[in-house]
Amino acid sequence: MVRRAGALALSLLFATMARAQQPQLAFSVQPGGVVAAALPVSILQDATVRKQLRSGLTTTFLIVARQRDTRAVTGARIEVRYDLWDEVWIAQKVELNRRGERQRLTSLDALEKWWRTPVRLLSTKASRVTVQVDLSVLPFSAAEEEDAREWISKSGGVGTEGGSGGLVDALIGTTLSAKPLTSYRWNVELALQ
Amino acid sequence: MTRTILIALTVLIAAASAAEDAPPPRFYIERIEVREAARVSPDVVIAESRLREGQEYTEADLRDAASRLSRLPFLLSSEFALEKGSERGRFVLVVTIAETKPFFYAIDFRPILPADHTVETDYSDRIGAEDGTGALGARWFVGRRGALHLALITTEYDSAFARDYGAVAFGYTQYDLFGTRAFATLSVKQVIEQNAGSISPQLVVGVPLSANQTLTVELDQTRFGDDVANVRNEEFALQRGQRIVGATWSYNTTNRPFLPTRGTLVSVRPRASWSDSATYLYVVSPTNPTQDLEVVADTVHARAAELTVKGAQYWELSERTSVSAGLEGAWTHFQAESDFYGDRSDHVVRVVFRGGYSYSLWDAARMKTGDSRLELNARIGSRSIDYYDLGYTSQQQMSASWVRRSSWGTLRLGVGYAW
Numbered sequence: 357m358v359r360r361a362g363a364l365a366l367s368l369l370f371a372t373m374a375r376a377q378q379p380q381l382a383f384s385v386q387p388g389g390v391v392a393a394a395l396p397v398s399i400l401q402d403a404t405v406r407k408q409l410r411s412g413l414t415t416t417f418l419i420v421a422r423q424r425d426t427r428a429v430t431g432a433r434i435e436v437r438y439d440l441w442d443e444v445w446i447a448q449k450v451e452l453n454r455r456g457e458r459q460r461l462t463s464l465d466a467l468e469k470w471w472r473t474p475v476r477l478l479s480t481k482a483s484r485v486t487v488q489v490d491l492s493v494l495p496f497s498a499a500e501e502e503d504a505r506e507w508i509s510k511s512g513g514v515g516t517e518g519g520s521g522g523l524v525d526a527l528i529g530t531t532l533s534a535k536p537l538t539s540y541r542w543n544v545e546l547a548l549q
Numbered sequence: 550m551t552r553t554i555l556i557a558l559t560v561l562i563a564a565a566s567a568a569e570d571a572p573p574p575r576f577y578i579e580r581i582e583v584r585e586a587a588r589v590s591p592d593v594v595i596a597e598s599r600l601r602e603g604q605e606y607t608e609a610d611l612r613d614a615a616s617r618l619s620r621l622p623f624l625l626s627s628e629f630a631l632e633k634g635s636e637r638g639r640f641v642l643v644v645t646i647a648e649t650k651p652f653f654y655a656i657d658f659r660p661i662l663p664a665d666h667t668v669e670t671d672y673s674d675r676i677g678a679e680d681g682t683g684a685l686g687a688r689w690f691v692g693r694r695g696a697l698h699l700a701l702i703t704t705e706y707d708s709a710f711a712r713d714y715g716a717v718a719f720g721y722t723q724y725d726l727f728g729t730r731a732f733a734t735l736s737v738k739q740v741i742e743q744n745a746g747s748i749s750p751q752l753v754v755g756v757p758l759s760a761n762q763t764l765t766v767e768l769d770q771t772r773f774g775d776d777v778a779n780v781r782n783e784e785f786a787l788q789r790g791q792r793i794v795g796a797t798w799s800y801n802t803t804n805r806p807f808l809p810t811r812g813t814l815v816s817v818r819p820r821a822s823w824s825d826s827a828t829y830l831y832v833v834s835p836t837n838p839t840q841d842l843e844v845v846a847d848t849v850h851a852r853a854a855e856l857t858v859k860g861a862q863y864w865e866l867s868e869r870t871s872v873s874a875g876l877e878g879a880w881t882h883f884q885a886e887s888d889f890y891g892d893r894s895d896h897v898v899r900v901v902f903r904g905g906y907s908y909s910l911w912d913a914a915r916m917k918t919g920d921s922r923l924e925l926n927a928r929i930g931s932r933s934i935d936y937y938d939l940g941y942t943s944q945q946q947m948s949a950s951w952v953r954r955s956s957w958g959t960l961r962l963g964v965g966y967a968w
Contacts, residue, residue, distance in 0.1 A: 404914065412576075412631030412640065414608055437574070440633050440640070495629070496612040497573065536913055539868055 381489065381542050384474050389481050390452065391546065392474030393419075393489065400471055404537050405493050412440045414497035421477040424486040430478040435497055436467065452476040486545045492536040575605045576631060579639040589623055589648050592693040596725035596732075597621055599757055600642065611642070613760035620806045623649050623688060625956055626917045647917060647956075653700075654958035655684040655807065659948050661965035668967045671928060671946055672705055686718075694724040702738070709881045709897045710853045711791055711822045714771060715741045718751070731756040744774035749790075761802050767820070769793040778829060780844045785829040795820025803863060807959045808920050808952060810871035810907065811863045818857045825850050830889055851885040861903070868913055873905040877930075901930030907952075920954040924963070944968070 379396035386392055399405060399417075408415045417434040432451035439446055442460075445467040449456035461467045477489065580602055583591035598614040600606065606614075611629055618627040625647040632641040661670035686700025703715045720736030734753045749772040755765045769792065776787040795818060803812030826849050831842040861875030877900070884894040903926070910921040927947045950963025 411629065413611065413629060440631060441637050495615075497608045536868065538913060 379540070381544065382474075383544070383546055385548055386474075386476065388479055389548070390476050390479045391421075391485070391487075391548070392476045393421075394472050394474045395419075395491070397468045397471060399491070399493075399540065400468060402493075402538065408493070408495055408537055409436060409438060411495075412438055413495065416494040416497060418492045418494060419475060419477065420490045420492075422488045422490075423478060423480065424488065425482065426480075428478065428480075432475045432477060434471075434475070437497070447471075449475060452478060480548070482548070484545065484547050486543075489542045489544065491540040493538050494536055573607045573609070575607055576611070576640045576642075577605045577634070577638055578602060578642045579634045580641045582641055582643050584643060584645045585648075586646055587648060588651055588690060589646065590690040590693055590696070590724075593690065593696065593724045594618065594621075594624070594627075594644060594646060596694060596730055598644070599730050599760055610760075616802065616804065616812075617757075617760055618644070618646070619804055620801065622653070622806045625649055625919060625954075649956045649958070651689055652687045652957065653684070654686075654960065656958070657961045659950050659961060659963040659965050661946065661948060661967050664966070664968035667942060668944055669708075670965070670967050671944075691721075696722045696724070698722070698736075701741075707855070707879065707881060707897070707899065709883050710820075710855045711793055711824065712771075712773070712789070714773065716771075717741065720751070726754075729756070738771070740771060740773050742774035744776045747772045758798075762798070762800050765797045765799070767793065767795045767797070780829060783844065785844070785846050786827050787829075789824065789826040789828075791822055791824035793820060793822045805920075808907070808922065808954055809863050809873075810909075811865045813863075814859070814861045814875075816857075816859045818855075818859075820855055820857075822853045822855075823851070832889065845889060847887055847889045849885055849887045851883065853881055853883045855879060855881040869909040869911075871907050871909075873903075873907075875903040875905075877901040877903070899931055901928055903928045919956065920952065922952050924948075924950050924952055924961075926950070926965075 379398040381396065382394040384392050384394070395417075400409065405415065414435050414437040417436070419432045419434070421430050422428075423430075430452055432449060434447070434449050436445060436447045438444075443462075445459075445461040445464070447459045447461055447467060447470060459470055461470055478485075478487065578600065581595050581598075581600060583589075583594045586594065598618055600610070600614050615627060615629050618624055627647070628645045630643045630645070632643055634640045657672050659672070661672070663670055684700050684702050686698055686702075688696055688698045690696045697720070699719045700717070701715065702718050704711075704713050706713055716738040718736045718738035720734055722732055722734040724732045726733050732755045734751075736751045736753075737748045738751060739748050749770045750768075751770070752768040753765060755763055757763050771791050771793075773789040773791075778785045778787055797816055797818040799814070799816040801812070801814050803809035803814050828847055828849065830845055830847045832845055834840045834843045857877065857879040859875065859877045861873060863871055863873045865871045879897070879899040881897040881899070882894070883896065884892070886892050905927070906925045908923045909916065910923065911919075925947070926949075927945075929943075929945045931943050944967060946965060946967040948963055948965025950961050950965075952959065952961045954960075
């Protein structure tokens with residue numbers, strides 16, 4: 357659970373929505389200048405997304421945050437799968453500097469509550485940042501077979517030991533994954549006080 | 550979009566903690582159910598997915614299968630979902646498909662204007678384009694694993710290797726051959742010419758080596774129409790036939806059969822051709838060079854061996870925009886035995902670079918029902934321009950087109966310039 361830092365208040369100067377009908381992101385600032393975003397539940401309620409969520413296969417939500425000034429690019433990945441036999445939602449976040457525990461959520465309400473937990477997107481020392489946030493909804497998981505994992509490790513020079521396994525997963529998920537089911541984009545300017 | 554995803558995921562290196570991942574879930578698929586199949590045989594869809602009932606699969610396996618189905622010419626899209634099976638831990642894999650119509654077309658209507666008469670236009674300038682500039686026909690699935698087709702087809706071989714033709718072809722494809730997931734297509738075709746030749750056969754056998762690799766073997770016999778030329782009150786029989794034997798290994802991770810926007814396509818194709826022709830020549834009289842040219846009969850037996858290697862990569866820059874780059878190299882050895890000229894042989898080395906840009910007029914959701922996009926294609930390379938003289942030239946070509954794929958087929962309208 358991400359704890360909202362009370363000492364740091366964030367004000368959203370304005371959010372320039374790329375599309376008028378885009379659901380709103382809610383930003384918060386955590387210790388260390390980490391900016392997190394609470395994703396709107398309406399994304400989960402989108403008909404296309406809901407259909408994929410009910411498929412019994414993994415739905416991957418890939419979030420990319422681009423800071424305009426520094427051109428720094430960070431991101432997060434959320435994977436959700438409905439276990440048809442246990443009737444639970446298995447959800448996991450991989451976010452900035454942190455890999456969340458795999459969650460077993462027993463209801464859609466619990467999933468939506470978990471979904472609202474802010475996702476750590478970027479860290480900054482600046483008092484003001486302009487960010488473009490892209491969210492892509494992808495069918496299937498980014499976790500892959502062992503042979504593909506090894507292949508990427510060798511060809512990309514990325515080791516599988518220690519903490520680099522996430523990158524291996526991520527690369528495989530990127531290179532082979534299916535076309536996004538849908539995508540969202542937000543352009544926001546944040547003032548961090 | 551892919552680049553964006555790549556960048557972001559690379560950054561996620563920092564996010565990967567030492568915590569071990571849980572092993573990827575495996576799903577025991579006790580049954581595969583194909584839904585919304587009106588004309589397409591569900592057994593063919595299952596066979597082409599390379600999945601089998603009664604086996605366990607990871608999501609990666611299922612995703613590869615979905616990608617493979619997305620490349621089938623008779624499907625517009627496919628969606629995978631699981632349902633509970635007969636007992637705990639067992640699943641039914643539901644594949645919901647969107648079919649194309651039984652009638653199909655693949656028409657490339659781009660007038661490509663040459664700078665002069667020595668420049669040959671090239672309709673295979675798009676990356677991944679196969680031999681042939683067009684097709685028009687119909688496909689009917691018969692039985693559980695069979696399909697009949699009747700089509701007008703055209704070819705576009707390199708001129709040093711074989712002669713191009715247009716033909717009417719009727720054939721049958723058997724999928725899941727002997728339960729091996731291989732397929733075989735046997736066609737008979739008649740070349741469209743003023744004097745139609747006899748019917749000639751073509752056999753293509755494809756063996757999927759993995760979800761992304763296929764080995765295809767091709768045997769193609771073509772009989773062109775016999776004719777008689779009356780020159781100076783003398784009749785000369787004109788006959789021509791050619792045979793092509795070849796194999797193609799391909800690695801294909803692209804997302805679509807005709808208009809890919811991401812993925813890799815690599816192919817290696819060795820093949821050989823034999824042709825025999827009876828014709829006539831105007832020659833200088835060996836006994837009296839000052840006389841008018843003589844007309845003499847000639848027969849030519851030609852053999853050609855060709856090795857073609859193609860590689861192409863497609864990148865999606867955003868949901869609508871993609872670019873592509875490709876390289877094609879081909880070596881063709883040509884040998885001809887002429888009654889008049891004697892034996893001669895030569896070889897052609899052809900190198901072609903290709904680049905492409907495409908912008909989709911539709912968003913991702915609408916693309917399930919087809920495609921509408923603008924394309925820019927460019928090629929630069931060397932190419933033989935004359936069958937017998939084996940002249941070569943460097944040639945560039947650019948074209949702009951609008952492409953529409955629907956359940957009926959793919960139509961390309963545009964214009965190009967070659968110089």
